[in-house]
Amino acid sequence: MPIRVVWRSRRQPDRRGIHALRLRLLLHRLRPPRPQLHHPAGRTRRPVRRLPHLTPGTGPHPFPGAAAPPPAHSLEPTMTDESDAQRKAKRLQQRADRLKADFEARAAHNADLYGRFAGGQPIVPGHSRRSALRDRARADAHFDRTIDVYKEAEKAAGDARWAQVRADAQDAITAVTSTRERPWGPADFLPGDIVMVRTFQTGQDTYLVKRVNKKTLTLDGGGGGWDDPKREYDRVLSRTRGGVTVTNPAEGENQ
The missing domain is CATH 2.30.30 (SH3 type barrels.)
Structure with missing residues (x-):
């Protein structure tokens, strides 16, 4: 019996696409209409949302006594007073000092923890072996933490030095730019x-x-x-x- 082949000239519609289109139309009908504003000439237009104009010292987060921000095209440094660059340098220096003091205290305490093994005292079998292993593990862990604190202190000291250099350079630039009566042209x-x-x-x-x-x-x-x-x-x-x-x-x- 010969096989009959039927060629379809038109593509069958995608049922999933039809259902998706119906769902979108349904959601569009259920969506509340947007408010319309009536123009005096009879035309209607959509409301324009504008951001409120905030001036220094007003708004939800006021800054009392704040100066107006520099224009967008200006490349002048924004840190113009001592309380910005110098305070940041002082904070970094204080952090470096705290880490240095912490390292020195840990180094002294680490010497006490290894005092039991001074002179190369070995761990001998017996009733004290377990406590000796525990003390050595505690001293090793404390030593590792001491090394980490030392690295943090060194990095903090470097950050503080560079922050102070930048602050001094910033003060020098501010001293020059603050005496101008008008900008360069x-x-x-x-x-x-x-x-x-x-x-x-x-x-x-x-x-x-x-x-x-x-x-x-x-x-x-x-x-x-x-x-x-x-x-x-x-x-x-x-x-x-x-x-x-x-x-x-x-x-x-x-x-």
Whole structure:
């Protein structure tokens, strides 16, 4: 008996997709309508959600006496008082001192724990063997913890030193920028001027000005042009022209 093959010209619908579409339509009907606002001209529009404008000293988390935040394009350091960078350095130094004192106390106590085995006293079989093994295990565990505390103290001391260096550099930069009567601008520079700029955070470097742009200075990187850096005007700390160095832009207007 020959086998009859029937080719279907149309694809059968997916029942699962149909059920999913019906479920979405049902949920859309059950969803509450959005509120509509009536426009005076007769049109309706959706309400616009706006965030409240918070000023320093107001809002759910006020900061009494807080200054206005710097503009987004400003690259001036935000830690401008001693209570930020210096306090952080002091906290790290206090933590380093605590860990150092803890290490010294543990080292002294560790010597007492090994006092039973001073001079290479061996563990002999007998009624004291169990207590000797227990004391040695306790001393070994305490010694391992002492080594860990020593490493933590060394790391904390290094962090405290670098934090103090950054804080001192931050204070030096703040002392320069706080005396400005106005910010630096393109009119304050000429090609050939020598400028000191902040390179990264509190790092400083000296460059020769090659080109004065609207928002940046193109500096001579010493590589023939391919490595010439660009620095914003608020990164400039001082300008030297004709052997005269100024840190306040208002002082160099007549030069």
